[in-house]
Amino acid sequence: MSASLSWDDLKYPIQSWIKRGIDVMGFDAMTPVQAATVPMFARNKDVVVESVTGSGKTIAFVIPILEKIVTEEANNPNFKPGHFHSLIVTPTRELSNQIQSVIQEFLQHYPEEKYPIKSQLLVGTNQNTVRDDLADFINRRPQILVGTPGRILDFLQLPAVHTKSCSVVVLDEADRLLDDSFFGDVERILKLLPKQRRTGLFSATIGSAGDQIFKTGLRNPVKVTVNTKSKAPSSLGLFYTVIDPENKFRQFLSIVNSYKFRKCIVYFPTCISVTYFYSFMQYLRKEQKLLIEDVEFFSLHGKLQTNSRQKTLDSFVEVLGKAVLLTTDVAARGIDIPEVDLVIQLDPPSNTNMFLHRCGRAGRANKAGRAITFLNKGREEDYVPFLEVKNVELEEMPLKLIGLPPKEEFYNMFKNWLLQDRARYDLAVRSYVAFIRNYMKHSASSIFRLRSFDYLGLAKMYGLFRLPRMPEISKYFKDNNINDGWIVDPPIELDQYAYKDKNRERKRLELLKHSKQINDRKKEKYEAKQRNIAWSNKVQDHKEKNNKRSKMALRREAIEKQIAEESGSDDDVLEDWKEAIIQNRKRKKNQSSTVTGSFEDL
Numbered sequence: 001m002s003a004s005l006s007w008d009d010l011k012y013p014i015q016s017w018i019k020r021g022i023d024v025m026g027f028d029a030m031t032p033v034q035a036a037t038v039p040m041f042a043r044n045k046d047v048v049v050e051s052v053t054g055s056g057k058t059i060a061f062v063i064p065i066l067e068k069i070v071t072e073e074a075n076n077p078n079f080k081p082g083h084f085h086s087l088i089v090t091p092t093r094e095l096s097n098q099i100q101s102v103i104q105e106f107l108q109h110y111p112e113e114k115y116p117i118k119s120q121l122l123v124g125t126n127q128n129t130v131r132d133d134l135a136d137f138i139n140r141r142p143q144i145l146v147g148t149p150g151r152i153l154d155f156l157q158l159p160a161v162h163t164k165s166c167s168v169v170v171l172d173e174a175d176r177l178l179d180d181s182f183f184g185d186v187e188r189i190l191k192l193l194p195k196q197r198r199t200g201l202f203s204a205t206i207g208s209a210g211d212q213i214f215k216t217g218l219r220n221p222v223k224v225t226v227n228t229k230s231k232a233p234s235s236l237g238l239f240y241t242v243i244d245p246e247n248k249f250r251q252f253l254s255i256v257n258s259y260k261f262r263k264c265i266v267y268f269p270t271c272i273s274v275t276y277f278y279s280f281m282q283y284l285r286k287e288q289k290l291l292i293e294d295v296e297f298f299s300l301h302g303k304l305q306t307n308s309r310q311k312t313l314d315s316f317v318e319v320l321g322k323a324v325l326l327t328t329d330v331a332a333r334g335i336d337i338p339e340v341d342l343v344i345q346l347d348p349p350s351n352t353n354m355f356l357h358r359c360g361r362a363g364r365a366n367k368a369g370r371a372i373t374f375l376n377k378g379r380e381e382d383y384v385p386f387l388e389v390k391n392v393e394l395e396e397m398p399l400k401l402i403g404l405p406p407k408e409e410f411y412n413m414f415k416n417w418l419l420q421d422r423a424r425y426d427l428a429v430r431s432y433v434a435f436i437r438n439y440m441k442h443s444a445s446s447i448f449r450l451r452s453f454d455y456l457g458l459a460k461m462y463g464l465f466r467l468p469r470m471p472e473i474s475k476y477f478k479d480n481n482i483n484d485g486w487i488v489d490p491p492i493e494l495d496q497y498a499y500k501d502k503n504r505e506r507k508r509l510e511l512l513k514h515s516k517q518i519n520d521r522k523k524e525k526y527e528a529k530q531r532n533i534a535w536s537n538k539v540q541d542h543k544e545k546n547n548k549r550s551k552m553a554l555r556r557e558a559i560e561k562q563i564a565e566e567s568g569s570d571d572d573v574l575e576d577w578k579e580a581i582i583q584n585r586k587r588k589k590n591q592s593s594t595v596t597g598s599f600e601d602l
Ligand SMILES: Nc1ncnc2c1ncn2[C@@H]1O[C@H](COP(=O)(O)OP(=O)(O)OP(=O)(O)O)[C@@H](O)[C@H]1O
Pocket: 026, 027, 028, 029, 030, 031, 034, 051, 052, 053, 054, 055, 056, 057, 058, 059, 203, 204, 333, 334, 335, 336, 338, 360, 364, 365
């Protein structure tokens, strides 16, 4: 029998103003993770909390923090200047902002006659420095700090900031904060805090942090795991569709034009591809009138400035009609936009955790949502059983390409748009190259491998006229005995292909002229040299060349052998999965439920 989820039955008496906040937010009942976590974290337990995306983990740590500030009397005028009580660390500025807003919502109900509780945001922006943050801190005397690792570390190292009174630290999206890219800063932050403190680690995928968890200074922690049948919330439908890369972008546009949704987030692999496709979509929308008019489009990625990122996110949240956000993994974790009911992944992300976080932007708090992942025909289809082993089940969704002009007509539009400005083509090439580089980083490397990749199909998706000269593609051609597959479309005269920007074009023409002169001079020199070389030298050269060639052939043979051996190990991994899939099916059949609480109960 599942425990009561009524707030009145919470095994910790929360203060009336906090309860008022909960009522105003319209949260009639607790979610299982709140029921399990609040009493423990509000009392004196360290917690490691894992429950699916959108299950309400944020207020599971915000309520205990507010409770503790009152019970530990940090809400009085004697609370020492330069000190703070609680610290919340998150991996992105957007998430820090969001948590700050949740805290503010609660604080609106804090009794006016009492000494105020305040919180301060600490994220790096180009508009305020850490010194500005300090001035704010000294002035306002907040008890709670929320921010990202880099800025928090800079702030805590200031001599005027005292960490001695910090009695709670929360790492939200803890597995991300404990991975290599953040851990250095996070470890240094934790070292600056008193050992006698409460620590809470929260994430939908905390298990993947492994032993790193124990480097956070936890003391007798309690693990709270809210088991659901799947690793994803039950209100979220997980789908995939198998498609040629060439058709991906058109399929995405077709969904935008003809499927029912309220707000959609679509994930691209890199910042540059967001910029590229977003600007092409602007053209399709404004000049070609190809996209239906009542949808608004937004683009967000990590290379934009903080303020612009936050503004975009706010506008996406506020827009009343249909909206689509083109983004990267910067908006994959923690972002909570209740109206998002559709997530599209043009490609799977580089690891399974990110897959769950991306999908989890829809289907939150028991609201219905769908997440559709595009998989390339062929090897990538193995991603479905691969996920099944990890308790993530995807259903096939056959999609139709509707509401768009025929393929040829569409590509002519694409080509025309590109030909208007060479800068667009530069972006296309950079996006393509970035995609390939990113593809190599997949953790499931035996599924996502370049050896069987459809380079040409991808080039068509990006509108390229010819493939960039990358070593990966050269190797692919060599392995597959392709002599000259570099041209995608009937060739264009690249020398004539101009930039719209006059200065840039002038520079390009100067460079072109210069390199032509150099080439002519080199050619002349070479021809003169050839004429002067003695016949005997030529024979000697020939012998040396032959020697070199046979050495190269030996080297190549060794490398090929090595690659063949490596490919053998990929197949081993594949075998393992097959075995794992069979085991998993057997296990499921025999499974007796060990569910301690279920979000479905909500
Ligand atoms: N008790 C509740 N009843 C109904 N809705 C709730 C409740 N608690 C939180 N919510 C809502 O659920 C949504 C998801 O909450 P939250 O962002 O905390 O999820 P999360 O578990 O942190 O997700 P993620 O792992 O993606 O970060 C929010 O819109 C929040 O307002």
